[in-house]
């Protein structure tokens with residue numbers, strides 16, 4: 001009996017263990033319970049911050065997470081930071097390479113000849129005239145150079161080079177005031193008017209000057225008074241928007257004087273430091289152009305005197321450009337010249353001729369089409385760039 005009872009207990013034990021063996025693997029294969037809600041929220045936030053791609057896929061596969069809507073980033077307008085103006089002329093000296101050939105290689109080559117005879121001095125004169133220095137200025141430079149060479153008994157090429165550099169700097173009159181009056185005074189902005197023949201680079205230079213001013217920490221407003229050429233206002237506005245300067249423009253073919261007047265009014269109201277007015281360079285005839293410029297000047301001056309009238313001259317037009325330039329000086333009181341496109345001429349001597357003929361200082365020079373290719377003019381740096389010499393050589 002006890003034996004039967006024992007066998008029955010063993011059989012019962014085997015049955016219980018067998019049943020457990022079937023149930024446990026099933027429990028192990030059960031799917032994971034869904035994620036708690038809090039965890040879902042956290043991961044959704046991570047999605048907004050840009051989760052890795054695998055995470056987004058697993059979320060989709062579970063069907064638990066709702067994909068976050070794509071974040072559309074609106075780019076803020078990026079204002080350009082113009083290059084500082086200090087040292088620009090030095091940095092851009094390679095742009096004067098065409099003129100350097102005449103001055104550096106040509107003139108310095110002549111001065112390094114064994115004997116400086118009459119023929120050599122004539123060749124030196126010819127080189128300077130070819131480089132657009134102008135006849136009178138050339139004679140003066142060569143006479144002084146000859147005299148100093150004789151008195152000092154200068155012989156070496158190095159010494160002659162230093163003397164030539166000094167004479168060229170002297171011909172550029174380093175004592176002239178080349179600063180631009182661009183600061184507010186008596187609570188109103190400085191007003192600069194830009195004039196010159198068409199194609200000289202007025203609009204481009206207006207834009208470059210605006211960048212120079214912004215680089216120097218001034219606030220600027222542009223007036224698009226060149227209403228003759230339809231695209232000029234767009235061109236100016238583009239320059240302005242790149243550095244955060246507002247442009248005032250009128251309807252197409254508007255009266256330039258009224259646009260200029262409105263620009264100065266707006267500049268006064270908005271409290272900017274400087275208002276720059278671009279004007280037209282072409283009209284049906286010269287008399288018409290000059291009448292119009294005179295009118296722009298008179299109307300703008302209802303707000304107060306114009307602080308600077310800048311004449312833009314294309315260096316590649318040489319002596320012809322000088323004749324045209326003189327007409328402007330008769331109508332408006334030109335206070336400074338910007339000589340553009342010096343990078344495109346072998347006749348860098350035009351700077352000397354411009355100052356002598358017009359009696360107006362060259363204040364800035366254009367050395368390329370790039371936005372910061374405008375440099376404050378400095379006679380000594382310019383001469384060093386032309387001759388391809390280092391400042392140390394001249395100052396020694």
Ligand SMILES: Nc1nc2c(ncn2[C@@H]2O[C@H](COP(=O)(O)OP(=O)(O)OP(=O)(O)O)[C@@H](O)[C@H]2O)c(=O)[nH]1
Pocket residue numbers: 196197198199200201202203204205226229232280281282340341342343344365366367368369373
């Ligand atoms: N190489 C070179 N090109 C320049 C320089 N300055 C201006 N230019 C170019 O000269 C051309 C004429 O310039 P604009 O500024 O349109 O001339 P503008 O005097 O305003 O002409 P209008 O509006 O027709 O009177 C453009 O292609 C400029 O990029 C410079 O210093 N060097």
